[in-house]
Amino acid sequence: MNHPERDGVIRQGSVAWQAATGSAGVLLDAAEIGSMAETLLLGFLDEQDLLAVELPELALFTGLLRDLIAAGGKRIRPQLCVLGWHAITCEPPTSAVWRVAASLELFHAFALIHDDVMDHSVLRRGRLTAHRVFAARYRNHRDADSLGEHAAILLGDIALGWSYELLHDRDSAPDLSRAVGAALNALRTETLIGQYLDLSATGCSAADLETAWRIIRLKTTKYTIERPLQLGALLAGAGRAQLETLSEYAIPLGDAFQLRDDLLGVFGDSGDTGKGTLDDLREGKHTVLMATAYQRATPAQTRLLRRYLGNPGLSERDADRIRRVVTDTGAREAVEQMIDSRVSQALAALDVGTLEPDAEGALRRLVHTAANRST
Known part of the structure; x- marks a missing residue:
């Protein structure tokens, strides 16, 4: 079934993607690359919320991913992906390059979330780790700590799946599959x-x-x-x-x-x-x-x-x-x-x-x- 109104909102939410992929072939610094990757990720998460309006619970997961992204991080993987492109060519990065760069940061979010569960960590980037946030949310549950860990595993699973979903659109998928x-x-x-x-x-x-x-x-x-x-x-x-x-x-x-x-x-x-x-x-x-x-x-x-x-x-x-x-x-x-x-x-x-x-x-x-x- 088509949803023209929703699709129109999604296209408006994709402006960030178009702005980033239309950049000139200048060599961006680390902060600029990190900022673009963050903008693309946040736009992607907005799209996921719009695509799943019948799942209000999803907002909890996307909200935690937004918090993790907004908390900072070195963004070294997106930076190196874009630098790898610039190391070979003076052409501006394509849509595929930016999608891979952002995908690497979302894959990293998955790895951090699961790593924190396995290490029983309390803090990540100066904030409570995802499993501790979930545990606090359900503090009246009979086993809030276990529920928090299990929910964080699901959050990591979503981030992993989305890191691959983020790679594909009509323009970039052929290049991605070949290269x-x-x-x-x-x-x-x-x-x-x-x-x-x-x-x-x-x-x-x-x-x-x-x-x-x-x-x-x-x-x-x-x-x-x-x-x-x-x-x-x-x-x-x-x-x-x-x-x-x-x-x-x-x-x-x-x-x-x-x-x-x-x-x-x-x-x-x-x-x-x-x-x-x-x-x-x-x-x-x-x-x-x-x-x-x-x-x-x-x-x-x-x-x-x-x-x-x-x-x-x-x-x-x-x-x-x-x-x-x-x-x-x-x-x-x-x-x-x-x-x-x-x-x-x-x-x-x-x-x-x-x-x-x-x-x-x-x-x-x-x-x-x-x-x-x-x-």
Whole structure:
């Protein structure tokens, strides 16, 4: 059945998409790309509400997704997708590029929502996590916490499905199916396997650097850096040499990005990171930082780590004991050196000159921003 009035409203709600895809071929900065991706996502969510007027409950889910998007975030995946396009061509980004960029951010929302449930996190981007919001909404329920977690899983499922729905329209779908289907599927599979490895290794007290590195590569390096760059580049018709350059840049940068995240998870300021400062320690996250600390620890330090790391009731005082061991073993400084080494590798990968100069300059600047951040 046709709904001309509703369809007219939906077309009006799509103005943001048209404005973004009609931009000139200038190289936009990170804030502009992030703002466009956010605008496109909010417009898409408005469309979902209009398409499901018979489901008033959906507004709760779209509202929570809007809150998560509005709370900020680095928007690094949309940024890299658009930079991947600009690295290959001076032409303005197509509708397909913007849809993929926005889709990556919606996929990221799915991953964060489920990750917070699995990690029992309370804060995300300085706000209550989705499962805590649901639990508070149904605080009079006989098991509000379980209901909150289950509802958040459904919210993540919706975000995952919509991240694929968002890709398709009459203009962009043919390009998407030819150029990026395999890379998108690889991104999804790698991310979920990385999350599985993270779950299975969490709480295991061991100096297992190999597993820690695999988690980084699958859960962050490919998902956050390499695949988004590849997706934009593929849509621009990148050749093998250009794709290789981007991978040689992305892998060390992704490593550095996650290593910095691991340091912030232990030594960061929650006011900057927007996350609890004890979450990773209470979970007993198996990171390169902690594996390095175990590798270098004395027997007494090892006993201390095993006593406190992964304790759900960990206090700030006990967390300081862990931090002291990580510092005294030299693990903290070792990870800082790993970051510096990978920054140099990422920058050196761009020296071959196979990419567009303006985009190359932006990629160089991004290295320092991603590796030396405090959030």
